[in-house]
Amino acid sequence: MTDYEAAILDVDGTIVRGEELLPNVTDGLHALEDAGIDRLLFSNNPTRGSDHYGTKLEPYGIDVDPATVLTSATVSAEYLATTHPDERVYLVGSDRLEAILEEATVELTADPAAADVVLGSFDREFSYGSLWGALRALEDGTPFYGTDPDTTIPIDGGLIPGSGAILAAMEAVAGREPDAILGKPSSVAAAAATNRLESDPERTLVVGDRLNTDIALGERAGMETALVLTGVMDRDDVDDAAVQPDHVLESLAEVDTLL
Numbered sequence: 001m002t003d004y005e006a007a008i009l010d011v012d013g014t015i016v017r018g019e020e021l022l023p024n025v026t027d028g029l030h031a032l033e034d035a036g037i038d039r040l041l042f043s044n045n046p047t048r049g050s051d052h053y054g055t056k057l058e059p060y061g062i063d064v065d066p067a068t069v070l071t072s073a074t075v076s077a078e079y080l081a082t083t084h085p086d087e088r089v090y091l092v093g094s095d096r097l098e099a100i101l102e103e104a105t106v107e108l109t110a111d112p113a114a115a116d117v118v119l120g121s122f123d124r125e126f127s128y129g130s131l132w133g134a135l136r137a138l139e140d141g142t143p144f145y146g147t148d149p150d151t152t153i154p155i156d157g158g159l160i161p162g163s164g165a166i167l168a169a170m171e172a173v174a175g176r177e178p179d180a181i182l183g184k185p186s187s188v189a190a191a192a193a194t195n196r197l198e199s200d201p202e203r204t205l206v207v208g209d210r211l212n213t214d215i216a217l218g219e220r221a222g223m224e225t226a227l228v229l230t231g232v233m234d235r236d237d238v239d240d241a242a243v244q245p246d247h248v249l250e251s252l253a254e255v256d257t258l259l
Contacts, residue, residue, distance in 0.1 A: 002035045002259040006199035008223070010184075010208030011043040011053060013231020014252055018156035021060050022230050028252035029062060035259045037205075039068060040197050044183045044213055046072045046121040046147035046163055047096040049103075068196070072148040072163075072183025073097050075192045076119065077104035079182050080145070084117050090137040092130050092166065093121035093147070112136035120170045120178065121147040122163040131169055138174040148183035149213065154231050184208075185216035194221065207252060209233055211243045219243055228252055 009015065015025050032039055041053055041064065048071050054064035073096070080089060081104045088109040091098055101108060101119075109115055115137040123130065138144055151164035171177050182188050194201060201222040208214020209231025218225035227233060227245035230252070238248060247258060 002037065003203060004035070004037050004205045004224075004259065005203040006038040006040065006197045007032050007205045007207060007255075008040050008042050008193050008197070008218070009252070010210070010214045010231075011041055012045060013154045013209035014207060014214075014228050015041075016056070017154050017230070019056075020156060021057075022251060024253035025251060026060060026062065028255040031256035031259060037259075038197055038199060040070065040193060041068060042070045042184065042189070042193055044072045044148040044150050044163075045153075046076070046183065047094045048073060049096075049100050050074055070189075070192055070196065072121075072189070073100045074104075075189055076121075076145070076147045076182040077101050077106055078192070079188055080104070080106045080117065080119065084143070087116035088114055089117045089119055090115035090133070090142075091119050091121070092126070092134050092170065093119065093123050094125075097121055097147070115142055117143045117145065118170075119145050119147065120163065120167045122153070123166060126166050126169075131173060134170045135173040138170070138176075144170075144174065144176070144178045146178040146181045146183075149181050150210070152232065154209075159232070184213040185220060187220070190217055190221040193217075205255075205258065207249075207255060211237065211241050211245070215245045216243045226255065226258060 050066040050069040112133045118137045146167045149164045150162040152159040153162040204223040206218030207226045215225045225245045226247040
C-alpha cells in the first residue's frame with residue numbers, strides 16, 4: 001500500500017536525456033504502476049505535443065496514453081485559446097510550437113504591429129531580427145507570456161540554451177517581465193495537472209530534476225516532491241536553495257523507496 005494516489009513526472013532529465021532513456025528508470029515507472037498510482041507526464045518542452053512521448057518511449061516498453069501527457073506547449077495553447085480568443089498572437093518560438101498553437105485554434109500573426117498578445121519560447125532560429133520584432137510587438141503594454149522558464153535544456157553531451165534565455169532577451173528590450181509563465185511551475189500549469197489527474201494534491205507526488213520548476217510546482221500546489229539527480233541539479237544545489245524538495249533521489253529508479 002502507498003499514501004500516493006498519483007504522480008506527476010518530469011520527462012527531460014528525469015526519464016530521458018536527449019534521445020536516450022536514463023538508466024533503470026523503467027524500474028521506477030513499473031514500481032508506480034504496480035502500486036496503482038495514476039501517472040501524468042509533464043514536460044516543460046515547448047516544442048512537443050502530448051502524442052510525442054508515447055512514440056518516444058514505446059520502443060522501451062513504456063506505454064503512454066497522450067491523455068496522460070502535458071507539455072508547456074499544450075498548456076500554453078489551451079490557455080491562450082481560452083483566455084485570448086480571437087486575438088492575434090505574435091510568437092517567438094519554434095515551428096513545432098506554431099503548429100500546436102494553430103491546432104488549438106490560436107490565431108497567429110507575423111506582423112508585430114498586429115499583435116494582441118506576445119508569446120516567447122525556445123527557438124533555435126532566434127536572431128536579432130526576432131528580438132527586434134518582439135520589441136515592436138511588446139509596445140503599448142501588449143500582454144506578454146512565456147511557455148516556460150528553463151534557461152537551459154539537458155541533451156546528450158551537455159546543455160543548450162532554452163526558453164528562459166530567449167525570454168531574458170525579450171524582457172531586456174521590453175523593459176518588463178512576462179505577465180505570466182504558463183508552463184511549470186505556474187498556477188496555470190498546476191491547475192492543468194490537477195484537473196487532468198483529479199487527485200488529492202496531498203496524495204500526489206511530483207518527481208523532477210529542477211528545483212525552480214518541478215519542485216516549485218509541487219510546493220505551490222501542496223504536493224509532495226522528490227528531486228532526482230539525473231538532470232541539471234546536484235546535492236550541492238539543494239543545500240542553499242529557497243525551494244526544498246521533500247526527498248532527494250539518485251534517479252527515478254529509486255522511487256520505490258517512497259512507496
